Amino acid sequence: MAFFRSLQDSAFTEWFLGSASIWTYPTVLTLHTVGMAILVGASFVIHLRVLQVARDVPLRRLLPLYRFIWIGFAINLLSGLILFVTEAADRIADPVFYVKMASIAAALWLGVIVKRRTIDRPGAPDVTTGLSRSMAAASLALWTIAIVAGRLMAYLKSAA
Amino acid sequence: MLEFAAWVESTQISKTLFGMSWLWPACESLHFIGLCMLIGGAGLLDLRLMGMFRGVPIRHVKAMMPWAIGGFLINAGTGALFLTMQPHLYLSSAVWWSKVAFIVVAAANALFFETRLAPSALSMGDNADTPRVMKVVGACSLISWFAVLYCGRMLPYLGTGN
Numbered sequence: 001m002a003f004f005r006s007l008q009d010s011a012f013t014e015w016f017l018g019s020a021s022i023w024t025y026p027t028v029l030t031l032h033t034v035g036m037a038i039l040v041g042a043s044f045v046i047h048l049r050v051l052q053v054a055r056d057v058p059l060r061r062l063l064p065l066y067r068f069i070w071i072g073f074a075i076n077l078l079s080g081l082i083l084f085v086t087e088a089a090d091r092i093a094d095p096v097f098y099v100k101m102a103s104i105a106a107a108l109w110l111g112v113i114v115k116r117r118t119i120d121r122p123g124a125p126d127v128t129t130g131l132s133r134s135m136a137a138a139s140l141a142l143w144t145i146a147i148v149a150g151r152l153m154a155y156l157k158s159a160a
Numbered sequence: 161m162l163e164f165a166a167w168v169e170s171t172q173i174s175k176t177l178f179g180m181s182w183l184w185p186a187c188e189s190l191h192f193i194g195l196c197m198l199i200g201g202a203g204l205l206d207l208r209l210m211g212m213f214r215g216v217p218i219r220h221v222k223a224m225m226p227w228a229i230g231g232f233l234i235n236a237g238t239g240a241l242f243l244t245m246q247p248h249l250y251l252s253s254a255v256w257w258s259k260v261a262f263i264v265v266a267a268a269n270a271l272f273f274e275t276r277l278a279p280s281a282l283s284m285g286d287n288a289d290t291p292r293v294m295k296v297v298g299a300c301s302l303i304s305w306f307a308v309l310y311c312g313r314m315l316p317y318l319g320t321g322n
Binding site: 022025026029030033034036037038040041042043044045048049053054055056057058061062064065143144147148150151152154155 | 185188189192193195196197199200201203204212213214215216217220221222223224227306309310313314316317318
C-alpha cells in the first residue's frame with residue numbers, strides 16, 4: 001500500500017497532473033480513448049460477424065482485425081499504466097478498478113478462444129456454432145462492463 | 161449563440177435533466193459504447209475502401225453499417241442531452257464547433273460515397289483493389305471520425321488558455 005501511495009505522491013505524478021501542457025494528462029487520456037476505439041471497435045466487428053451479422057463476409061478474412069485488437073490493447077496498456085501510477089493508491093483500493101481489469105482480461109480471453117474456434121481452424125465453417133456465438137456475446141457484454149467501469153472510476157476519483 | 165445557451169439553461173427540462181446526478185455519467189458511458197460501434201463498423205468499410213481486407217466483398221461489409229449508424233445515433237442522442245444540460249460549455253467552445261465541423265465532413269463524405277461511389281463499389285469483385293477515389297474517401301472517413309473523437313475528449317483541456 002505504501003508503495004502505491006508513493007507512486008501517487010511522486011514527483012512524476014505532480015508534474016504529470018499539475019502541468020499546464022496538453023501533452024501530459026490530456027494527451028495520455030485521449031490516447032486511452034483512441035486505443036479503446038481501436039480495440040473495442042475491432043472486437044465489436046469480429047463478434048458481430050460471429051453472431052452472424054454480415055454473414056456473407058468470410059470469417060477468415062477478418063483475421064487482420066486481431067492485429068488492430070493488439071495494437072489498441074498495447075496503446076491502452078501503456079497509457080493505462082501511466083494513468084494508474086498517478087492515482088495508484090486510490091485505484092488499488094477501488095473495487096470498480098478490479099471489475100474493469102477482470103472484464104478486460106475475460107473479454108480478451110474469450111476473443112482469443114473465439115478466434116481459435118472460428119478463424120484459425122482450417123476449413124472452419126462460416127456458420128458459427130452456438131457456443132462460439134455465446135462466447136462472442138459474452139465478450140461484447142464484458143467490453144461494455146469494462147467501459148462503464150472505466151467511466152465510473154473518474155467519478156469515484158473526484159469523490160475521494 | 162450565448163443568448164440561446166442562456167435560454168436553454170433556463171428551461172425546466174435542462175434543469176431537471178442536469179439535476180439527475182446519474183444521467184451525466186450514464187450518457188458518457190453510452191457515448192463511449194456508441195463510439196466503439198461507430199468506429200468499429202465504419203472503420204472496417206473505410207479500411208476496405210483503402211484497399212485493405214481484400215477478399216472481403218464491399219457489398220457484404222455494408223451489412224455491418226446499421227450497427228455503425230446505430231452507434232452514431234446513440235452518440236447523437238446522448239450528445240443532445242449533454243448539450244441540453246450544459247449548453248454554455250459546448251456552444252462557447254471552439255473545440256466543440258471543430259468537432260461539429262468534422263462530423264459534417266464525415267457525413268458529407270459518407271453521402272458522397274453513397275450517391276456517387278456505392279453502385280460501382282458494391283459490384284466490385286471480392287478481391288478487387290479499389291480506385292484511388294475510394295481510397296481517399298475511406299481515409300477521409302477514418303481521419304474525420306478520429307478527429308471527432310479527439311475534439312470530444314480534448315474539449316475540457318484545449319483552448320483553456322494554457
